[in-house]
Amino acid sequence: xxxxxxxxxxxxxxxxxxxxxxxxxxxxxxxxxxxxxxxxxxxxxxxxxxxxxxxxxxxxxxxxxxxxxxxxxxxxxxxxxxxxxxxxxxxxxxxxxxxxxxxxxxxxxxxxxxxxxxxxxxxxxxxxxxxxxxxxxxxxxxxxxxxxxxxxxxxxxxxxxxxxxxxxxxxxxxxxxxxxxxxxxxxxxxxxxxxxxxxxxxxxxxxxxxxxxxxxxxxxxxxxxxxxxxxxxxxxxxxxxxxxxxxxxxxxxxxxxxxxxxxxxxxxxxxxxxxxxxxxxxxxxxxxxxxxxxxxxxxxxxxxxxxxxxxxxxxxxxxxxxxxxx
Amino acid sequence: xxxxxxxxxxxxxxxxxxxxxxxxxxxxxxxxxxxxxxxxxxxxxxxxxxxxxxxxxxxxxxxxxxxxxxxxxxxxxxxxxxxxxxxxxxxxxxxxxxxxxxxxxxxxxxxxxxxxxxxxxxxxxxxxxxxxxxxxxxxxxxxxxxxxxxxxxxxxxxxxxxxxxxxxxxxxxxxxxxxxxxxxxxxxxxxxxxxxxxxxxxxxxxxxxxxxxxxxxxxxxxxxxxxxxxxxxxxxxxxxxxxxxxxxxxxxxxxxxxxxxxxxxxxxxxxxxxxxxxxxxxxxxxxxxxxxxxxxxxxxxxxxxxxxxxxxxxxxxxxxxxxxxxxxxxxxxxxxxxxxxxxxxxxxxxxxxxxxxxxxxxxxxxxxxxxxxxxxxxxxxxxxxxxxxxxxxxxxxxxxxxxxxxxxxxxxxxxxxxxxxxxxxxxxxxxxxxxxxxxx
Amino acid sequence: xxxxxxxxxxxxxxxxxxxxxxxxxxxxxxxxxxxxxxxxxxxxxxxxxxxxxxxxxxxxxxxxxxxxxxxxxxxxxxxxxxxxxxxxxxxxxxxxxxxxxxxxxxxxxxxxxxxxxxxxxxxxxxxxxxxxxxxxxxxxxxxxxxxxxxxxxxxxxxxxxxxxxxxxxxxxxxxxxxxx
Numbered sequence: 048x049x050x051x052x053x054x055x056x057x058x059x060x061x062x063x064x065x066x067x068x069x070x071x072x073x074x075x076x077x078x079x080x081x082x083x084x085x086x087x088x089x090x091x092x093x094x095x096x097x098x099x100x101x102x103x104x105x106x107x108x109x110x111x112x113x114x115x116x117x118x119x120x121x122x123x124x125x126x127x128x129x130x131x132x133x134x135x136x137x138x139x140x141x142x143x144x145x146x147x148x149x150x151x152x153x154x155x156x157x158x159x160x161x162x163x164x165x166x167x168x169x170x171x172x173x174x175x176x177x178x179x180x181x182x183x184x185x186x187x188x189x190x191x192x193x194x195x196x197x198x199x200x201x202x203x204x205x206x207x208x209x210x211x212x213x214x215x216x217x218x219x220x221x222x223x224x225x226x227x228x229x230x231x232x233x234x235x236x237x238x239x240x241x242x243x244x245x246x247x248x249x250x251x252x253x254x255x256x257x258x259x260x261x262x263x264x265x266x267x268x269x270x271x272x273x274x275x276x277x278x279x280x281x282x283x284x285x286x287x288x289x290x291x292x293x294x295x296x297x298x299x300x301x302x303x304x305x306x307x308x309x310x311x312x313x314x315x316x317x318x319x320x321x322x323x324x325x326x327x328x329x330x331x332x333x334x335x336x337x338x339x340x341x342x343x344x345x346x347x348x349x350x351x352x353x354x355x356x357x358x359x360x361x362x363x364x365x366x367x368x369x370x371x372x373x
Numbered sequence: 374x375x376x377x378x379x380x381x382x383x384x385x386x387x388x389x390x391x392x393x394x395x396x397x398x399x400x401x402x403x404x405x406x407x408x409x410x411x412x413x414x415x416x417x418x419x420x421x422x423x424x425x426x427x428x429x430x431x432x433x434x435x436x437x438x439x440x441x442x443x444x445x446x447x448x449x450x451x452x453x454x455x456x457x458x459x460x461x462x463x464x465x466x467x468x469x470x471x472x473x474x475x476x477x478x479x480x481x482x483x484x485x486x487x488x489x490x491x492x493x494x495x496x497x498x499x500x501x502x503x504x505x506x507x508x509x510x511x512x513x514x515x516x517x518x519x520x521x522x523x524x525x526x527x528x529x530x531x532x533x534x535x536x537x538x539x540x541x542x543x544x545x546x547x548x549x550x551x552x553x554x555x556x557x558x559x560x561x562x563x564x565x566x567x568x569x570x571x572x573x574x575x576x577x578x579x580x581x582x583x584x585x586x587x588x589x590x591x592x593x594x595x596x597x598x599x600x601x602x603x604x605x606x607x608x609x610x611x612x613x614x615x616x617x618x619x620x621x622x623x624x625x626x627x628x629x630x631x632x633x634x635x636x637x638x639x640x641x642x643x644x645x646x647x648x649x650x651x652x653x654x655x656x657x658x659x660x661x662x663x664x665x666x667x668x669x670x671x672x673x674x675x676x677x678x679x680x681x682x683x684x685x686x687x688x689x690x691x692x693x694x695x696x697x698x699x700x701x702x703x704x705x706x707x708x709x710x711x712x713x714x715x716x717x718x719x720x721x722x723x724x725x726x727x728x729x730x731x732x733x734x735x736x737x738x739x740x741x742x743x744x745x746x747x748x749x750x751x752x753x754x755x756x757x758x759x760x761x762x763x764x765x766x767x768x769x770x771x772x773x774x775x776x777x778x779x780x781x782x783x784x785x786x787x788x789x790x791x792x793x794x795x796x797x798x799x800x801x802x803x804x805x806x807x808x809x810x811x812x813x
Numbered sequence: 814x815x816x817x818x819x820x821x822x823x824x825x826x827x828x829x830x831x832x833x834x835x836x837x838x839x840x841x842x843x844x845x846x847x848x849x850x851x852x853x854x855x856x857x858x859x860x861x862x863x864x865x866x867x868x869x870x871x872x873x874x875x876x877x878x879x880x881x882x883x884x885x886x887x888x889x890x891x892x893x894x895x896x897x898x899x900x901x902x903x904x905x906x907x908x909x910x911x912x913x914x915x916x917x918x919x920x921x922x923x924x925x926x927x928x929x930x931x932x933x934x935x936x937x938x939x940x941x942x943x944x945x946x947x948x949x950x951x952x953x954x955x956x957x958x959x960x961x962x963x964x965x966x967x968x969x970x971x972x973x974x975x976x977x978x979x980x981x982x983x984x985x986x987x988x989x990x991x992x993x
């Protein structure tokens with residue numbers, strides 16, 4: 048089909064959103080542009096559009112997260128979908144229902160979308176393979192958190208006018224961060240330069256094989272950066288011997304007002320939340336004018352609406368093609 | 374020793390296998406000739422033999438080799454009969470050209486007492502269609518704490534000692550077990566992965582594990598155990614057999630130890646020779662195995678190790694698992710893949726066809742050497758040897774379809790793969806077990 | 814098996830005359846509400862038509878009628894089956910109590926207008942909603958009718974009616990392509 052290859056997509060090609068990795072640059076651009084329109088809905092007198100009316104979305108969270116879950120819930124209801132929340136308590140002692148059994152139960156209830164957060168990398172992939180429903184990865188183990196990367200892209204685009212050619216430096220526990228991995232893929236795909244900075248035990252040099260610039264010195268990592276992206280410090284790492292001590296970390300890597308100056312004068316401050324104020328990020332930095340942490344949250348709803356809408360558009364399109372002309 | 378058998382009568386007058394390419398490295402034979410089998414033994418080999426009263430098997434265009442001896446197989450009986458039994462596992466073996474196999478002792482309960490060894494032998498005599506030799510545990514309950522009754526295990530019929538599935542972490546226990554093993558003229562076999570260094574890893578530690586956000590198992594974990602065991606084996610004068618070696622560094626150490634005449638042997642699996650960590654793809658649990666599939670650098674070193682003789686034997690490490698154990702999150706999934714029925718075509722693909730080794734070397738790796746390592750009967754077609762034969766067509770094209778496998782389990786990353794090389798006839802103790810590619 | 818190819822059903826002059834007539838009719842039929850008229854066009858040609866009608870009303874009746882754009886992508890019953898990415902709507906202020914005239918290029922099954930009505934009521938509570946279209950080609954699947962139609966063009970349902978405007982397509986014409 049002549050010209051088909053160059054046609055811009057009008058929906059997401061895959062049934063699921065399991066990561067940023069499978070998305071094309073055009074698809075990412077589509078999500079961002081659609082989010083522009085959908086962010087407007089929050090300003091209408093009726094903060095709803097009927098696009099997903101009659102559809103059911105299940106929040107299947109094996110790890111607690113009020114912020115992400117609420118964001119997805121708002122996104123769904125603004126599109127007129129119905130939402131069911133399932134918080135699964137997992138412990139190694141109480142096995143409970145297997146992932147596959149959960150999937151089959153949800154399938155039997157004709158659910159359309161499943162937003163899943165799980166502690167094991169690849170868990171949403173196992174679910175998606177066995178379900179007709181669309182699975183959205185809200186964070187799997189240490190692997191990916193695609194909607195976070197999309198809303199981060201959206202925020203940078205909104206505040207800096209574009210992503211191409213920008214330098215973004217992520218600081219913290221990169222090794223265990225799915226946000227870092229997704230952002231590396233996302234920002235690189237959109238033409239930005241990604242730098243990672245952290246202690247050697249939390250950031251091995253192997254990360255350069257994935258396309259990031261690896262730094263262990265904060266000053267060189269921040270030099271000329273357009274965005275300082277601060278990752279949450281997880282205190283358990285200290286007990287495992289991966290971090291000498293919280294103090295040793297903050298001495299070298301905490302983002303303070305003085306260190307912010309090492310980056311560009313108008314550099315953005317970002318954080319996926321929740322913040323440990325005073326630890327990885329100073330109070331003044333979190334609340335500074337250049338901090339767009341609050342915008343990230345607001346943009347999260349619009350971006351998630353866009354993802355839901357575009358997945359639905361893809362489903363409808365495939366169903367129409369399969370069922371013949373309407 | 375166990376005899377594979379199910380009471381079927383030997384073909385009256387024996388069998389004459391005609392005009393096949395007979396490859397028997399133990400006798401230095403490689404050429405077109407006939408093989409005559411009588412009374413469960415190889416009676417005669419040579420050109421234009423008189424069939425006498427024998428039934429004739431035409432083998433023109435086929436390779437006639439001593440039956441493969443797979444010294445690393447998990448039969449899952451007793452305890453996990455849902456995944457595989459001695460009956461189904463030995464049938465899968467026969468389809469793969471394997472006429473004798475060593476059953477690993479990590480069953481439920483494990484093979485850590487003479488009674489359990491006797492149990493497996495008796496079950497195999499009733500249900501098995503190929504020869505089954507049990508391995509005995511090094512430690513009681515495979516816990517790596519208290520040594521098992523190695524002498525008792527040997528006497529009951531164990532042919533090798535191993536805690537396969539885990540390394541013995543206590544070096545003093547290793548030293549003592551090796552000393553005993555030497556006294557019992559039995560090899561000590563190690564699954565080399567340091568329990569602490571693997572750090573809850575679920576695949577090879579490398580670029581792919583980093584990208585997928587999965588905890589990694591470094592080759593360092595294999596190297597430190599191999600290094601330790603080489604030192605201890607040399608000191609004890611014991612025969613160390615390193616199971617499923619995968620690391621470049623470990624191969625170097627084994628090569629160097631062999632040069633210094635340390636009694637060490639090692640084995641490699643087809644999946645480690647053919648696949649890399651990339652096979653995990655989108656969290657495909659069929660590719661989850663310990664030791665894990667390594668990066669290309671290590672895979673190439675392993676192929677080189679086979680080529681230069683550092684690797685002595687090729688084994689399947691056949692590890693059946695049901696869907697309940699595999700269709701879960703990658704980190705939770707059981708490890709291992711079935712392999713008896715795909716072993717031959719895969720090693721032909723990665724070693725013989727590209728010219729790394731010839732067919733005689735292949736037969737040596739699959740049959741002659743493994744038999745020699747564990748001092749098992751077989752592995753040769755010299756007259757007087759047991760009539761265990763694997764007769765295969767190295768060019769036959771087929772597609773791997775788990776649904777048609779004899780194994781009870783279907784867990785393989787090779788499903789759908791187009792391969793070449795298939796077993797046509799398998800003969801055990803002079804009785805055909807597989808004829809024209811199907812179980813008799 | 815020669816298909817005839819698209820045939821012009823209206824040329825630039827005919828379109829212009831039709832829009833002027835619609836503009837007159839709107840004024841004539843809303844004598845008491847000329848100051849709360851709002852023209853809302855449905856992209857991607859309805860909005861340009863709305864602007865032209867507003868300009869005509871301005872010229873002939875001296876009334877500046879506000880014009881808005883209403884994106885109905887989110888309200889369709891077939892999202893994904895057409896290639897359209899939602900764009901923000903742009904309404905000139907509140908529509909509460911206003912006399913809204915929806916403007917579209919072609920009225921066919923009526924589904925687009927149904928979606929537009931759903932969208933309009935989500936934005937506010939107009940006093941009344943009327944519909945102006947350049948071409949009415951019949952084959953309604955919903956009980957929708959045009960208050961103002963530039964041209965009635967009965968067509969077989971398999972045929973294709975395409976409106977081209979200089980703002981979007983470089984020239985003004987209405988093309989009718991017979992079904993193969």
